[in-house]
Structures are given as structure tokens and as C-alpha cells.
Amino acid sequence: MPQNIKKRIDELRKQLNKHGRLYYTRGAPAISDSEYDEILRELERLEKYHPEFMSPDSPTRKVGRAVRDGYSKVSHTSPMLSLGSVHSAEECRKFDATSRKEIGASKVDYACEPKLDGLSVELVYENGIFVRGATRGDGLVGEDVTENIRTIRNVPKKLTGKNPPELIAVRGEVLMHIRDFQELNKRQISMGKTPFANPRNAAAGSLRQLDFKITAERKLDVYCYGILEYSCDMPDTQEEAARLISEFGLKTAPDALYCRTIDDAVKYHHELEAKRDDLDYEIDGVVIKVNRFAFQQKLGMRTTNPRWAVAYKFKPRKEITRIEEIIVQVGRTGILTPVALLQPVEVGGVTVSRATLHNMDEIARLDVRIGDYVKIHRAGDVIPKVIEVISAKRTWKEKVFHMPEKCPSCGSVLEKEDVHYRCPGGFTCPAQVKEAITHYVSRSAADIEGLSDRTVQQLYEEGLAGSIADIYSLRREDILKLEGWKEKKTDNLLSAIDASKTITLDRFMFGLGIRNVGQHIASVIAARFGSLNAIMRSSSDELMEIKEIGPEIAESVITFFHDKKNVKQIEALVDAGVHVIQKTSKGKFSGKKVIFTGSLGSFSRSEAKKLVESEGGEIASSVSSDVDFVVAGEKAGSKLDAARKKNIPVLTEKEFLKLTDQPSARARG
Ligand code: IVH
Numbered sequence: 001m002p003q004n005i006k007k008r009i010d011e012l013r014k015q016l017n018k019h020g021r022l023y024y025t026r027g028a029p030a031i032s033d034s035e036y037d038e039i040l041r042e043l044e045r046l047e048k049y050h051p052e053f054m055s056p057d058s059p060t061r062k063v064g065r066a067v068r069d070g071y072s073k074v075s076h077t078s079p080m081l082s083l084g085s086v087h088s089a090e091e092c093r094k095f096d097a098t099s100r101k102e103i104g105a106s107k108v109d110y111a112c113e114p115k116l117d118g119l120s121v122e123l124v125y126e127n128g129i130f131v132r133g134a135t136r137g138d139g140l141v142g143e144d145v146t147e148n149i150r151t152i153r154n155v156p157k158k159l160t161g162k163n164p165p166e167l168i169a170v171r172g173e174v175l176m177h178i179r180d181f182q183e184l185n186k187r188q189i190s191m192g193k194t195p196f197a198n199p200r201n202a203a204a205g206s207l208r209q210l211d212f213k214i215t216a217e218r219k220l221d222v223y224c225y226g227i228l229e230y231s232c233d234m235p236d237t238q239e240e241a242a243r244l245i246s247e248f249g250l251k252t253a254p255d256a257l258y259c260r261t262i263d264d265a266v267k268y269h270h271e272l273e274a275k276r277d278d279l280d281y282e283i284d285g286v287v288i289k290v291n292r293f294a295f296q297q298k299l300g301m302r303t304t305n306p307r308w309a310v311a312y313k314f315k316p317r318k319e320i321t322r323i324e325e326i327i328v329q330v331g332r333t334g335i336l337t338p339v340a341l342l343q344p345v346e347v348g349g350v351t352v353s354r355a356t357l358h359n360m361d362e363i364a365r366l367d368v369r370i371g372d373y374v375k376i377h378r379a380g381d382v383i384p385k386v387i388e389v390i391s392a393k394r395t396w397k398e399k400v401f402h403m404p405e406k407c408p409s410c411g412s413v414l415e416k417e418d419v420h421y422r423c424p425g426g427f428t429c430p431a432q433v434k435e436a437i438t439h440y441v442s443r444s445a446a447d448i449e450g451l452s453d454r455t456v457q458q459l460y461e462e463g464l465a466g467s468i469a470d471i472y473s474l475r476r477e478d479i480l481k482l483e484g485w486k487e488k489k490t491d492n493l494l495s496a497i498d499a500s501k502t503i504t505l506d507r508f509m510f511g512l513g514i515r516n517v518g519q520h521i522a523s524v525i526a527a528r529f530g531s532l533n534a535i536m537r538s539s540s541d542e543l544m545e546i547k548e549i550g551p552e553i554a555e556s557v558i559t560f561f562h563d564k565k566n567v568k569q570i571e572a573l574v575d576a577g578v579h580v581i582q583k584t585s586k587g588k589f590s591g592k593k594v595i596f597t598g599s600l601g602s603f604s605r606s607e608a609k610k611l612v613e614s615e616g617g618e619i620a621s622s623v624s625s626d627v628d629f630v631v632a633g634e635k636a637g638s639k640l641d642a643a644r645k646k647n648i649p650v651l652t653e654k655e656f657l658k659l660t661d662q663p664s665a666r667a668r669g
């Protein structure tokens with residue numbers, strides 16, 4: 001009898017955990033709240049009468065449960081409308097012709113913005129103070145996500161400027177940048193959780209968390225693009241409204257363009273579509289808005305869409321192709337990912353020949369087999385993924401895929417961990433070592449230009465780099481012996497390696513590749529502890545004092561530094577001359593965001609970067625209004641133009657050098 005009860009308790013806990021996960025992390029509940037509560041009540045009852053089966057990690061003990069009742073509802077200051085779509089230049093011209101006719105004007109100008117693929121929100125400021133954030137909901141009433149939005153770094157809690165309006169409500173899009181999305185998914189995978197399908201789902205799932213500590217752990221951003229309510233005089237145009245929003249310190253939709261004619265707007269659409277993969281946020285079209293508010297008013301509304309704006313959508317990025325083979329890839333943490341090798345196919349302008357299948361559960365869910373025709377989806381930088389099997393094309397000669405028993409890289413017997421298979425080989429598994437090196441040298445960590453995945457592979461296979469620290473003892477003559485390595489390329493690599501010896505603590509922490517420690521978490525840990533030694537000595541409780549850190553991350557950090565092999569690796573790096581420095585908040589560039597563009601004469605890019613960072617500054621990735629200045633070298637291109645357009649100060653290399661007190665003709669190398 002007690003065994004039956006224990007079995008039932010386990011079953012109920014399993015169900016609750018599963019549905020909790022679907023609800024919280026994926027934003028896709030499979031059962032209703034009342035069904036969930038019924039299961040929960042049964043479990044509570046059983047645990048009450050059988051305390052011997054109580055467990056500290058039971059769903060009945062979780063804080064999140066108490067707030068499952070949901071968010072409170074809030075009415076928007078004014079309706080949050082949706083948009084009608086068009087798919088061709090012809091339809092755009094039709095929209096322009098109708099607008100001109102209705103307005104009675106021979107010319108109409110347009111404010112064109114990227115159509116951000118995120119989650120629409122309203123942000124309300126009273127007397128300059130952020131008081132409320134709400135999701136769009138049905139357009140009239142949304143969910144109160146004030147506390148969640150408060151955790152987003154780029155949302156000012158207080159507007160800039162001396163005379164804030166009594167009220168301003170702006171509309172914007174909450175999104176997750178592609179690199180943060182990839183990092184989050186890596187974390188999800190390494191924790192045995194299902195990765196998010198795309199950055200939009202990740203943003204929505206992260207924002208709509210009843211426990212806003214989880215939102216705080218995710219990196220979200222908000223771009224604003226409209227004023228819903230304003231207690232002062234409204235500006236005359238959308239273009240001016242965007243400027244006003246930005247003057248208040250809110251981030252506005254980047255890459256927006258004011259167009260005098262519909263033809264310019266169409267050109268803007270084509271240009272942005274071509275640039276789509278270079279952006280670090282997802283867009284699925286452009287929004288063309290009649291610029292003058294007076295004209296907008298004249299045009300008015302349909303039921304839910306304004307007649308003064310359209311979404312001109314991009315070509316879809318889904319295609320059908322055949323799976324020729326399924327292989328497994330070993331990741332940095334030893335997790336094996338099944339990957340489909342595809343018959344090459346062009347998706348939205350890019351040839352795709354591989355797509356991820358995530359894990360065996362996903363393969364089972366899709367019921368995907370070798371030889372199947374599948375629909376694949378490519379989103380920006382994100383690795384294409386298989387989204388469904390075209391069952392009508394199945395011949396039943398397709399082969400079922402089985403996970404190998406041993407690691408294809410080192411032969412270790414695989415271990416099962418939640419939904420994943422894992423190679424326990426660690427430092428003895430070539431695939432994991434290569435991945436660890438690639439991660440350490442990557443852009444967000446040591447940032448060694450010239451050390452691509454392929455080069456790391458080459459160095460490893462030639463026996464020149466068997467560990468991260470080996471990178472620092474590479475000899476010029478050995479590199480020169482490698483295929484494709486001439487003197488200039490070799491010298492550039494060696495100078496980049498040398499420059500990376502001074503590394504800020506946050507980058508170093510990130511580069512170590514600790515499970516669950518992405519860029520953001522690495523930087524908050526670095527800021528809190530200040531030195532590598534302090535981090536290595538820290539306790540789980542100390543780590544959890546940091547707002548963004550929960551038990552899972554704390555445990556990963558502690559486990560990492562308790563592993564002697566990891567400590568040895570750090571010692572080897574220090575012995576090789578790696579000097580870990582703390583980011584300073586007192587430096588010359590403290591709090592400043594800087595962009596370099598064009599080629600620099602006295603510095604390599606990475607040296608310049610290190611200099612800015614060691615003086616407390618940050619390198620921005622794109623020219624947005626929060627960039628403080630741009631350093632333009634020779635042949636500076638579009639970034640310089642964008643900076644000028646946005647009135648961002650531009651410095652020459654000489655002027656920058658003056659600021660840094662560096663001698664101007666520093667020798668390279
Ligand atoms: S304007 C009445 N501007 O697209 C105007 N919307 O399909 C309504 N969106 O729900 C919105 N980027 O979430 C506007 N630059 C932009 C946008 C944008 C993304 C979203 C918004 C809206 C959806 C409509």
C-alpha cells in the first residue's frame with residue numbers, strides 16, 4: 001500500500017513538473033489552471049497524510065506555484081492596434097495610392113521601421129518614473145508585467161531630462177538578441193531542458209514569468225516605436241515621436257529610415273531583407289507608417305488595424321528538403337546533439353546543408369527518420385532546425401536513427417542525463433577540448449581574431465594545441481608550417497594572442513565555459529567578487545546573494561572550481577602569462593559605449609578593444625543612440641554614416657589616441 005502511494009506521489013510530481021515547465025519556460029500550457037490545481041491538491045493531500053514521502057523539491061514546496069493564479073490585468077492607456085500585411089512592392093504602391101487619395105495629398109512621406117519579431121508591450125511613465133509595463137493582450141487589456149520589465153536593464157526606471165511629462169505611455173517590442181538567445185538555449189540544453197524554438201518564444205517565455213527573478217536571469221531588450229499617450233503636445237510626425245522617445249532615454253527601433261516616397265520605402269525593405277542575417281535581432285518585415293500624425297488621423301482605422309500603416313513582410317525562411325544522414329556532434333560540455341545532414345537547399349537566400357535535431361526526445365516527438373522529407377526553418381544566425389516531417393512523402397524505407405553507445409570522438413561509453421546523452425570524456429575527449437578552446441578564444445571571451453573553429457581544429461590535429469593554455473605557447477615557425485599560413489596571417493594571429501593575455505575578469509569567467517554561466521552571469525559574478533581568487537573561494541550562499549543567481553547556477557560555479565582539472569587549467573593559463581584584470585568603473589571610458597569602424601593604423605582591433613575595456617568602457621555592436629562615440633579609421637563605411645545620421649560624436653584615430661594618452665605610433669606585435 002505505501003508503495004502504491006509513493007508511486008502515485010511520484011507520478012503527480014512528475015506531471016506537475018512537466019506542466020509547470022510547459023507553462024513557465026515555454027509559455028505553452030498543455031492543461032488548464034484548474035486541472036493543474038486539482039493535481040496539486042491531490043499531491044498536497046497525499047503528502048500531508050504521508051509526510052515520510054515529503055521531499056524538499058516537491059512542486060508543493062515551490063514558490064512559483066503560489067502565483068499561478070496569474071497576472072493582474074491592466075487596461076491600456078489607448079488601444080494597442082495590430083497591423084495589416086502586404087507581401088509585394090505592388091501592394092505597397094496600392095497602399096500609397098489609396099492613402100494619397102483619402103488624404104487628398106499628392107505626396108505622402110513614410111516612417112519605415114524594422115518589424116521587430118518580439119512581444120509587444122506598453123511602458124507607462126508618470127512624472128518621469130516607470131510605473132507600469134503591460135503585454136498587449138487583446139489590444140485593450142493586457143497582463144501586468146511591471147516587475148518583469150523592471151528587470152530589463154535597458155528600460156530606464158526614470159526618464160532622462162529635467163522636465164518629465166506628467167504621463168507618457170510608449171509602445172515597444174520586448175525581444176531577445178540572437179546571441180543571448182543562442183546562449184540561453186545552450187544553457188537550456190545543458191540543463192536538460194527543451195530549447196526555445198526561436199528568439200520570440202524565448203522573449204515571451206522569459207518575460208511572462210510569474211517569478212520575475214527568472215526574467216532577470218534572461219537577457220531581454222526593449223525597442224520602442226510609438227507613443228500611445230502623452231500629456232504634453234504630441235509631435236507632428238512619427239519621425240519626431242521616435243526622436244522624442246529616444247531623448248527620454250528609451251531605446252528606439254534601430255535601423256529605422258525616414259522615406260520621402262513609397263519607392264524609397266520599398267527600397268528600404270529590400271535592403272533590410274538583404275541585411276537581415278547581419279542583424280543581431282530578429283525581424284520579419286518592415287513597418288511602413290504614414291509619417292504625419294494629421295494624415296494618420298485622416299486615414300483612421302479598420303476594426304483592429306490602422307489604415308495608415310502596413311507590415312511589408314519578408315520571404316519566409318522555411319523550406320522542404322530531404323535528410324540524407326543523421327550524425328552526432330559532441331559539444332563543449334560533452335552533450336551529444338543529433339544533426340541532420342540535408343540535401344542542400346536555399347532558405348531565404350542562404351544554402352543550408354545541416355539542421356539541428358536537438359536530442360533524442362525531439363527526434364521521437366517529430367518521428368523523424370533518415371531519408372525523410374522535412375520542413376526546416378532558418379532564423380538569422382540561429383542554426384537551422386527541423387520543424388516537421390512531411391509525412392505524405394514518406395516511403396517507409398526511411399531508417400530510424402539510434403544514438404551510438406560510444407562517443408564518436410573519444411569512444412567513451414555515453415551516459416544518459418535527462419533528455420541528453422553525454423560523453424564523460426571531458427579533457428580526454430578531443431571534441432570537447434576543441435570546443436572548449438573555440439569557446440575560450442571566441443569574441444565574447446578572449447576574442448582572439450584569426451582563431452576560427454577551423455583553425456582550432458587544425459592546431460589541435462597537428463598537435464599544436466591540446467589545451468586552452470597551449471594557445472599561448474604557439475611558435476611562429478610551427479604555425480608557418482601549417483597549410484594556408486603565410487607570414488602576415490601568422491604574425492596577426494600571434495599579436496592577437498599576445499593582446500588577449502590581458503583579459504577582463506568577466507570575459508575570462510565566460511571563456512572558462514562553466515555550465516550555465518553565460519556572458520551576463522559571468523559579468524555579474526565578476527562585478528560582485530572583483531577577482532578570480534575571490535570567485536574561486538566563493539560559497540554557494542555568497543553566489544546566491546546576487547540577484548540573478550539561483551541554486552542551479554551557483555552549483556555549476558562551485559562544481560567547476562572544485563574540479564582539480566579546471567583549477568590546473570587556470571593555473572596553466574596564468575603561468576602562460578594570462579593576466580586577469582577587473583573592469584574598472586573609474587577608467588577614462590567608464591560607462592561609455594564605443595564603436596570602432598574602418599581600419600586602424602596604430603592598433604589592432606582587439607588591442608583597441610582591450611584598451612577601452614580596461615578603462616571601464618564597452619564596445620557596442622551596432623550604432624544605436626546609446627553609443628557615446630565612434631572611432632573612425634580609414635575606409636570607414638556604413639557605421640560611420642549611421643553615426644553621423646544619429647549625431648553621435650565621431651573621433652579620428654588620432655583624437656582617440658589623445659584621449660587614451662597612448663603614444664600614437666605604437667609598434668604592433
Ligand atoms: S506599429 C498601429 N511598429 O508588429 C501600429 N509594430 O503585426 C501598431 N511590431 O503587434 C504597431 N515592430 O508587436 C509597429 N516598428 C514597429 C513594429 C511593430 C514590430 C509588431 C507589433 C504589432 C505587430 C503587428
